[in-house]
Amino acid sequence: MTFRIGQTLSSLALGLALATTALTPAVWAAGASDTDQERAARWQEIAKSIFGDRQIAPTDSLVKIDAPVRALDAALVPITLTMPNDGQIKAVSLIIDDNPAPYAAKFEFGPAADPTELKLRVRVNNYTDMHAVVETQDGKLYEAKQFVKASGGCSAPMGMSDEEAMKGMGDMRMKFAETGPGKPVEATLMVRHPNFSGMQMNQVSRDYTPARYIDKLTVSAGDQTVFTLTGDISIASNPVINFAFKPDGKPIQVAASDNQGGRWQHSFNPPAPTN
């Protein structure tokens, strides 16, 4: 056993913190002590429910996951997915095996995409394996895996009232990194949305705040799709996505919807390339 008591319980002390790095013994007992074999069996089951009987081969070149081994904040775990930019990646799925809804996100790339580096922030509810599965243009599936220590990310109450959390819902911002002519542009998309998990309870009313999350988000450069994201409750509140695209001088369009019928559209002008 490698964790220190002080570290383990740190969150109890001072805050929401609790929700975060804190691995409480109960949670630990529930999932953290599973053997690799048990985890692998669970993954088999999840993979079958998502991909049916299709074969998934391991890869260390077609996709790589970077995530903190121990999350500082279980309600905001930064994930980086790295993929080759040679046109062969059609889609990537992120699965957080031990989350209540394991299928966290699926990105389907369009012609304007550069999938080299994709970042998003997720909730992690338990010590868990995380899987990235890419689909190549020829329809084959490949997987990479990383283990992450965190707990309580999905049920952690937000630091504010539901009303407060929903303020400005649908607002968006986009930041563009500087780039040279003809090069892909790195962009950061920020969306105001609580992404309620449905597991956050109000103790007075004894009600759970109903799940309300971004379920579809499409980014296009002019007429060309960069990616379409299918999302779920595992994506952290106020989603932030870093991606890259091939610019053609036209505005970047973002269209988002949530599972309760919310619809938002925004347009952003990327800066002109500089030499």
Next chain:
Amino acid sequence: MAVTAVQPRAFPGHRAPSRRSALFGGLCLCCLPTLGRAAESFAMEEVGPGIFMRKGLIADATPENADAIANIGFIIGKNSVLVTESGGSLADGAWLRGEIVKRTQKPITHVVLTHVHPDHAFGAGAFLQDKPVFIGHAKLTEALSARGEFYRKRLIDLLGEEQTGPVVYPTMTVADTAEVDLGDRRLTFTAHGPAHTTSDLSMIDSGSGLLFPADLLFVTRIPSLDGSLRGWLKETERLKAMGASRAVPGHGPVSVDLAPALADLTGYLTALRDGTRAAIAKDVPIEKAVDSVARDQRDKWALFDTYNGRNVTVAYQELEWE
């Protein structure tokens, strides 16, 4: 009479190794015998006339320390007793109540819930029998209803149900300012805007002139951010303007000179703000910012490595929307 009924030991009923401690394996067994001893080593310090404080441990909650990590205490007024902070668990609150009844038979009429965090709120259950007024920020009820049960479950995992106690809600809420008269002194409460948390309540005692900023003031222990970074910096100005020269911080020594302590706190919060802003401006992603922001503050604060990264995570989310 209660005086004799209260055990001198803080956390009576030292439990045999349970499932919980068994889960901690050998790491924990070595410290179990210190359960009682650690508590006995706590002493109340009289920081002003009739004002007794206990210094919290500069540590995180563990099964052995019963979450006794905050500075807690009480004020014995002419007519009655006010509890300034209740403690981190039912066990911690019961210990504090024992310290009170050792010193006075006056009734405990007020218990202050300074904010939502468990190390300050869970001692309140030990005072329910006294039927006091529980004083809290106008936003505390909402914050406790969102998080109280969540905190309680986590504490139960750690300490067991019998040591944890219930979530206690305020019965008197403060939206702006309020006063309580203990006969010989007045206590003035101020509800602050989002800062350390969204439910921070401070208090000034007219008898001693002491300011009780609770967790709006951390000393020695790294501040933990759970409200608003910009708001906290704003509220430190308000604390300065209250005219007190000495204060009782929520963590650290039980009594300090206010100005230098606030300067240290502001130094950290400013480093956190400016470093996070710079990271955002340079497109340094959150996962890298947690390892680079405010590093120059590392030697100045206990538990820096445990909390700084999380503070950066919280600050980043607030400041990236500026």
